[in-house]
Amino acid sequence: LAKTTQPISMDSYEGQEVNITCSHNNIATNDYITWYQQFPSQGPRFIIQGYKTKVTNEVASLFIPADRKSSTLSLPRVSLSDTAVYYCLVGYTDKLIFGTGTRLQVFP
Amino acid sequence: GAGVSQTPSNKVTEKGKYVELRCDPISGHTALYWYRQSLGQGPEFLIYFQGTGAADDSGLPNDRFFAVRPEGSVSTLKIQRTERGDSAVYLCASSSYWGGENNEQFFGPGTRLTVL
Numbered sequence: 001l002a003k004t005t006q007p008i009s010m011d012s013y014e015g016q017e018v019n020i021t022c023s024h025n026n027i028a029t030n031d032y033i034t035w036y037q038q039f040p041s042q043g044p045r046f047i048i049q050g051y052k053t054k055v056t057n058e059v060a061s062l063f064i065p066a067d068r069k070s071s072t073l074s075l076p077r078v079s080l081s082d083t084a085v086y087y088c089l090v091g092y093t094d095k096l097i098f099g100t101g102t103r104l105q106v107f108p
Numbered sequence: 109g110a111g112v113s114q115t116p117s118n119k120v121t122e123k124g125k126y127v128e129l130r131c132d133p134i135s136g137h138t139a140l141y142w143y144r145q146s147l148g149q150g151p152e153f154l155i156y157f158q159g160t161g162a163a164d165d166s167g168l169p170n171d172r173f174f175a176v177r178p179e180g181s182v183s184t185l186k187i188q189r190t191e192r193g194d195s196a197v198y199l200c201a202s203s204s205y206w207g208g209e210n211n212e213q214f215f216g217p218g219t220r221l222t223v224l
Contacts, residue, residue: 043112043199043215044151087150094139095164096201096213098150 004088009103018075020102022088025069030092033064033071038085038101047086048073078106110134112216114200120222121190129185129219133202140183141213142175143199151199157183190223197221 005023012018024033032051036044048055050062050071061074075082085101113132121127133140139158143151153167157177165175172190177183187194197220201213 041217043201043218044213045215046212049212094156094158094211095141095153095167096143096151097153098143100148101150 004090004099006086006088006099006102008100009105011105011107012078013107014079015077018078018082018104018106020073020075020086020088020104021070022073023070024088024090027068027090028092031068031090032092033062033068034089034096035060035062035073036087036089036096036098038087044087044098075104078104080106080108082106112200112202112214114198114216114219116219117217118220118222120224122224123190123192125190125223127187127190127221129187129198129221131183131185131200131202131216133181133183133200134204134214135181137202137204137214138180139203139205139213140177141201141203142183142185143201145197145199145218147196154185154198187221190221192223195221195223 034049035047037047038044048060048062050064052064055062063072083106085103087098087101089096115130141156142154145151155165155175156163160177160180172188175185197218199215199218201215203213
């Protein structure tokens with residue numbers, strides 16, 4: 001399973017776009033890239049998943065370059081409620097391998 | 109429909125005691141997972157069930173930990189002779205199928221275990 005590296009923390013202000021980049025240099029051919037969000041005292045929640053290029057859903061976009069060695073989660077116009085820990089996961093197995101995640105703090 | 113539920117929400121026990129943590133997955137989900145999360149860390153995989161059988165128990169830290177899912181729905185995580193290092197939040201997740209693309213796992217709120 002590929003190891004991921006992401007920033008420990010990020011700060012932003014309401015209304016701004018936030019981009020969180022994850023490095024996964026040894027990603028395998030079959031691996032997907034998935035992002036989860038976790039609020040305090042709650043279990044993680046699925047945000048988005050992709051394999052290559054760009055994926056967009058109602059809450060986020062995921063950008064994956066051609067070499068797939070990194071990926072960027074983009075959150076448009078964040079609000080205070082987006083303050084949470086964001087995890088980047090890479091793999092093609094059943095179990096999820098979480099790192100320490102990126103703690104995003106959104107300020108008013 | 110209801111999400112994944114876990115009981116109890118909090119459990120305080122003494123070192124050496126036995127505890128059981130329960131997970132009710134989303135109805136119809138065949139895959140069920142247990143994770144453990146320590147403060148400031150991401151969740152750590154413990155065990156995964158596909159139906160009634162444990163498909164992968166490679167994350168269980170030692171033989172004091174055991175989990176069952178006898179009827180392919182509710183699962184119980186059992187910890188014998190608890191130690192202070194077992195204190196953590198135990199998370200359960202379920203998914204409608206296993207592996208690869210779109211394997212979205214739905215997590216419960218967790219059980220916070222404190223071993224005194």
